[in-house]
Amino acid sequence: MSENLNYKHLHYFWVVATEGSIARAADKLFITPQTISGQLSMLEERIGQPLFDRVGRRLRLTETGRLVLRYADDIFELGRELSDVLRGAPLVGTSEFIVSAASALPKTIVYKVLEPALTISDDISLTCKEGPVEAILGELAVHEVDMVLTDTPLSSAFSIKAYNHYLGQSSLSFFASPALAAKLDDNFPLNLHDAPMLLPTKQYAIRQLFDKWCTDNNVFPTVKGQYDDSALMKSFGQSGFGIFFMPSIIEAEVKKAYGLTVIGRSQSLKQKFYAISAERKVTHPAVAAICNTARDIIFK
DSSP, rough: OOOOHHHHHHHHHHHHHHSSHHHHHHHHSSSSSSHHHHHHOOOOOOOOTTTEETTTTTTEHHHHHHHHHHHHHHHHHHHHOOOOOOOOTTSSEEEEEEEEEEETTTHHHHHHEEEEEEOOOOTTEEEEEEEEEHHHHHHHHHHEEEEEEEESSTTTSSOOOOOEEEEEEEEEEEEEHHHHHSOOOSSGGGGGTTTTTEEETSSSHHHHHHHHHHTTTTOEEEEEEEEEOOOHHHHHHHHTBBBEEEEEEGGGHHHHHEEEEEEEEEEEEEEEOOOEESSOOOHHHHHHHHHHHHHIIIII
């Protein structure tokens, strides 16, 4: 079978299948039945399988024909929708907006970043997923999601045609349970040396930056745990298993929610945040609302 279907042939097939006969399709398309029959034969030859069984004067779709019809329905429905959008007609019904967030991102920040997408229209339905960086970028590559949120910008290491949209950055605050904090002196960051530390896994940009920052400051904590999930890391930190860091823009929320003590802050170590989408120039209204609010308000 040729890689490229002739969409004119596919359209004739679709009209025949939906109208139920070549004669009715010919009336609708204002062409002769012989022309349609010839076009159908060419499509079947290209596909390599029959699309209809002839039962007397009636046409009955084969299994292959039913499969092709399902795809044709989607293709020509999208074509009609595109025509309506280009004419300025509003989209009807709820529009699903699907986002995948890197698991290590704090859930509070993910909420703050995504919340504007729900305020621009009552017709947007948000689906929010999470996972490791490579997995969620893979979802973007096959168009299963509209946008990815991460602290790790897309690079040439990922063979994906997509674009980084920088949202902003935050310095870091370091947290410990009150009992663990009481065992540490106040000399930050030296109080991290040999102290138990809970960290994101090395797939995340902030972990790589933290490791370099420790080397630059001649500080080497004892890594007690590494996590893909920020909420799990905070729970272990709350139980006193180690120190962990979070963006300073959510310091107050973390302290209040988990009853933790801030043992230090770093202004030189910053976590950056990106929205990654298939668009070089953002046109999706939800993505535009997210980017604009993040830059102008959340990370200002």
